[in-house]
Amino acid sequence: MMRRFLSALASPQVIALVGVLLINWLLFPNFFRITWQDGRLFGSVIDVLNRGAPVAILAIGMVGVIATKGVDLSVGAVMAMAGAVAATMVVAGYPAPVAVAAALTVGLLCGLWNGFLVAVLDIQPIVATLVLMVAGRGIAQLITEGFIVTFNDPLLIFIGTGSFLGLPMAAVIAICLLILVTLLVRRTALGLFIEAVGVNRAAASLAGIRSRMLLFLVYGLSGLCAAIAGIIVAGDIRGADANNAGLWLELDAILAVVIGGTSLLGGRFSVPLAVVGAIIIQAMNTGILVSGFPPEFNLIVKAALIFLVLIIQSPMASRLVPTRLMTREGSK
Amino acid sequence: MAEAGYALEARGITKVFGLHVALDNVDFGLRPGEVHALLGENGAGKSTLIKILTGAYQPTLGQVVAEGVPVTLENPQQAQKYGIGTVYQEVNLLPNRSVAENLFLGHQPTRFGLVHRRKMEQDSRVILKRYGLDIDPASELGAHSVAVQQIVAIARAVELSGKVLILDEPTASLDRNEVERLFEIIRDLKSQGLAIVFITHFLDQVFAVADRVTILRNGKLIETRALDDMTRTDVVRLMLGKDVAFSGATAVEDARPLGDVLVEFKNYGRKRSVHPFNISIHKGEVVGVAGLLGSGRTEMARIMFGADAADEGSVTVAGKPASIARPTDAIAHGFGFCPEDRKAEGIFGDLSVRENIVIALQGKLGWFSALNRDEQMEIAGKFGEAMDIRAASLDMPIKLLSGGNQQKAILSRWLATDPDFLILDEPTRGIDVGAHAEIVRTINRLRDEGLALVVISSELDEVVAYSSRIVVMRDREMVAELNGENINPGVIVQAIANHREPAA
Numbered sequence: 001m002m003r004r005f006l007s008a009l010a011s012p013q014v015i016a017l018v019g020v021l022l023i024n025w026l027l028f029p030n031f032f033r034i035t036w037q038d039g040r041l042f043g044s045v046i047d048v049l050n051r052g053a054p055v056a057i058l059a060i061g062m063v064g065v066i067a068t069k070g071v072d073l074s075v076g077a078v079m080a081m082a083g084a085v086a087a088t089m090v091v092a093g094y095p096a097p098v099a100v101a102a103a104l105t106v107g108l109l110c111g112l113w114n115g116f117l118v119a120v121l122d123i124q125p126i127v128a129t130l131v132l133m134v135a136g137r138g139i140a141q142l143i144t145e146g147f148i149v150t151f152n153d154p155l156l157i158f159i160g161t162g163s164f165l166g167l168p169m170a171a172v173i174a175i176c177l178l179i180l181v182t183l184l185v186r187r188t189a190l191g192l193f194i195e196a197v198g199v200n201r202a203a204a205s206l207a208g209i210r211s212r213m214l215l216f217l218v219y220g221l222s223g224l225c226a227a228i229a230g231i232i233v234a235g236d237i238r239g240a241d242a243n244n245a246g247l248w249l250e251l252d253a254i255l256a257v258v259i260g261g262t263s264l265l266g267g268r269f270s271v272p273l274a275v276v277g278a279i280i281i282q283a284m285n286t287g288i289l290v291s292g293f294p295p296e297f298n299l300i301v302k303a304a305l306i307f308l309v310l311i312i313q314s315p316m317a318s319r320l321v322p323t324r325l326m327t328r329e330g331s332k
Numbered sequence: 333m334a335e336a337g338y339a340l341e342a343r344g345i346t347k348v349f350g351l352h353v354a355l356d357n358v359d360f361g362l363r364p365g366e367v368h369a370l371l372g373e374n375g376a377g378k379s380t381l382i383k384i385l386t387g388a389y390q391p392t393l394g395q396v397v398a399e400g401v402p403v404t405l406e407n408p409q410q411a412q413k414y415g416i417g418t419v420y421q422e423v424n425l426l427p428n429r430s431v432a433e434n435l436f437l438g439h440q441p442t443r444f445g446l447v448h449r450r451k452m453e454q455d456s457r458v459i460l461k462r463y464g465l466d467i468d469p470a471s472e473l474g475a476h477s478v479a480v481q482q483i484v485a486i487a488r489a490v491e492l493s494g495k496v497l498i499l500d501e502p503t504a505s506l507d508r509n510e511v512e513r514l515f516e517i518i519r520d521l522k523s524q525g526l527a528i529v530f531i532t533h534f535l536d537q538v539f540a541v542a543d544r545v546t547i548l549r550n551g552k553l554i555e556t557r558a559l560d561d562m563t564r565t566d567v568v569r570l571m572l573g574k575d576v577a578f579s580g581a582t583a584v585e586d587a588r589p590l591g592d593v594l595v596e597f598k599n600y601g602r603k604r605s606v607h608p609f610n611i612s613i614h615k616g617e618v619v620g621v622a623g624l625l626g627s628g629r630t631e632m633a634r635i636m637f638g639a640d641a642a643d644e645g646s647v648t649v650a651g652k653p654a655s656i657a658r659p660t661d662a663i664a665h666g667f668g669f670c671p672e673d674r675k676a677e678g679i680f681g682d683l684s685v686r687e688n689i690v691i692a693l694q695g696k697l698g699w700f701s702a703l704n705r706d707e708q709m710e711i712a713g714k715f716g717e718a719m720d721i722r723a724a725s726l727d728m729p730i731k732l733l734s735g736g737n738q739q740k741a742i743l744s745r746w747l748a749t750d751p752d753f754l755i756l757d758e759p760t761r762g763i764d765v766g767a768h769a770e771i772v773r774t775i776n777r778l779r780d781e782g783l784a785l786v787v788i789s790s791e792l793d794e795v796v797a798y799s800s801r802i803v804v805m806r807d808r809e810m811v812a813e814l815n816g817e818n819i820n821p822g823v824i825v826q827a828i829a830n831h832r833e834p835a836a
Contacts, residue, residue: 192691
């Protein structure tokens with residue numbers, strides 16, 4: 001057990017994260033300084049965790065989808081919808097728990113809809129989820145009637161900006177989800193089944209795996225995670241912005257999963273490493289900001305990172321380097 | 333084979349993939365104005381030979397000769413220049429473009445540098461008329477039937493190439509009338525002097541349209557002959573490598589004591605897949621299934637297992653009516669299935685040997701009673717050892733194992749579920765001798781332990797050795813059930829070859 005934990009620490013993703021953090025530290029010597037103020041922690045590292053949480057949560061849902069050889073492009077739009085639902089409901093006077101439950105239900109239903117398109121109608125995932133990616137933002141705009149719906153509900157704001165044991169609430173939620181989903185896929189046979197469906201769906205059916213149910217489950221989970229991220233983002237800005245909430249975050253989530261070593265061709269996946277991927281992305285963002293480079297650099301650095309990951313995962317690289325860097329042996 | 337007069341010739345072609353010899357010193361000559369059938373079971377080397385003749389592969393040894401001149405075909409475009417055109421089983425045209433565009437794609441008539449659409453459509457109309465097609469050249473190709481698309485593909489290949497036409501299973505998805513129409517076109521092209529290679533699994537069609545036949549087996553040339561002096565039985569014998577003349581009734585072992593009936597299929601069938609069949613399988617027996625490729629044997633196995641749902645008939649398991657609409661139903665009744673295409677439907681290449689073995693058992697147990705790693709290791713180790721799986725580690729990806737070891741792992745996967753009934757589709761195809769023997773040994777052992785088995789195999793000697801009954805499939809229909817002393821390769825070959833109205 002201990003040995004497996006140590007070997008996970010030596011994974012290229014964790015090494016890359018340490019590398020990015022070290023570069024940040026060189027550019028900005030105060031990067032690792034953490035202070036305690038008003039019952040919570042402050043500092044750049046904490047900020048990375050806080051800002052990275054929404055994408056990390058999306059990645060937790062996305063990783064299962066990608067492991068089945070799918071992709072969920074709708075998560076950004078689902079975030080906007082969930083935020084819009086939660087915000088308009090508290091503004092309309094519903095209690096916050098009801099609003100949160102409604103928003104989560106919307107996210108789950110969106111995910112199940114994607115699952116239906118993929119599992120039952122057999123539509124290619126990228127096209128199937130594109131439907132909701134486009135329509136979802138429109139629905140969110142209809143819900144908010146084109147305005148940014150602001151609110152003062154303390155519970156929603158707490159979800160976005162509060163803290164627990166000194167850590168930002170968003171990070172706490174992400175960590176809880178990470179533990180829950182990891183246990184769900186690794187303590188049950190789900191993880192094995194997801195990987196089996198991703199590697200060879202025909203063989204999986206013949207081996208007696210109910211691949212349809214499984215697809216419903218992974219897309220449903222992805223929708224649910226997107227809704228959670230949407231509520232956090234809305235709580236953070238105390239309002240639902242249907243136009244901008246979650247915009248392009250599906251791409252960050254996919255990038256996080258791919259950095260985490262899960263191939264877009266499906267198969268082996270790791271939830272924790274996908275979260276590490278999300279933190280790497282945020283650490284770069286934060287690093288560029290705190291070190292005073294113009295934020296435009298962000299996009300270029302991100303593009304360079306994508307390029308690097310693609311090269312490492314390309315067939316050419318695996319021919320050059322016999323031990324493939326981006327795939328891990330037997331997970332669990 | 334060096335005499336002139338061949339439109340296309342392969343001389344001493346050898347093709348090696350890694351350690352596997354796909355073609356071993358094969359000669360093949362194609363005369364202008366003939367339809368030449370190329371026959372052989374899967375893996376015989378037909379498609380490798382075709383790919384070499386069309387420039388998709390380069391031969392390891394040997395030479396391709398076009399009209400007496402040795403040529404090097406780097407790619408299919410170059411083959412086209414030498415007049416060699418190919419039509420594949422699945423029409424590989426653009427269904428969302430017009431018929432005319434498909435005919436002229438890549439060499440459209442132009443005017444002022446733009447496509448001259450009107451001329452293209454006029455020319456198309458003329459060409460299509462020659463093939464007896466009266467369709468609008470401007471219509472979308474995909475809107476037409478597969479047969480029409482197939483004819484358009486042939487027309488395109490002939491227009492582009494014009495000397496040699498290779499038809500790779502062109503009739504696989506056509507109905508009887510459409511096949512007849514296609515044959516008229518083939519005969520017409522033949523009379524125009526085209527040399528035509530025709531690949532099919534349907535013997536009737538070979539005898540209906542071909543002049544000569546070349547038979548390949550395990551990468552070797554078995555025979556090239558005129559069809560006039562051959563019977564169906566001759567052809568099947570050559571394809572399967574069984575010498576009927578010498579195999580009289582073999583001494584039959586004493587009938588083994590049969591157990592109770594375990595599974596019984598009554599009028600079980602599926603439209604467009606396999607005609608209704610009746611079969612009952614006892615505990616402790618192996619029912620062998622013989623038949624050529626495409627005879628419906630795999631389809632039969634698939635509906636038995638629920639991989640395709642039957643749309644008529646009924647099944648009883650241990651005397652009770654059962655409903656088997658999907659594999660999970662079959663597995664719940666204690667069935668197991670090793671599919672023919674190990675790579676596409678059997679193994680999970682990137683997953684470990686261990687996971688490949690436990691997956692069916694885990695599927696049976698469900699999501700929430702997960703086997704932990706130690707339990708998985710124990711199960712995989714136990715069955716892997718019993719089957720003598722040679723793997724450096726049970727944690728290595730199964731795709732790194734040899735075909736034989738992969739097959740053993742898939743068999744182990746089902747044995748781990750403690751099955752009552754196993755369906756094995758070509759369990760010994762394409763695996764090494766050692767693994768082959770191990771699998772045959774396992775089939776015998778399981779039978780003696782009281783399992784019911786259905787084994788599909790092209791290896792007649794092998795089927796004969798372990799089966800207590802043999803079912804023969806032909807044209808998607810179960811045509812014979814052989815018992816006792818009829819279980820010998822000679823009778824099986826006859827049953828496979830026989831036509832309803834005995835020919836020749």
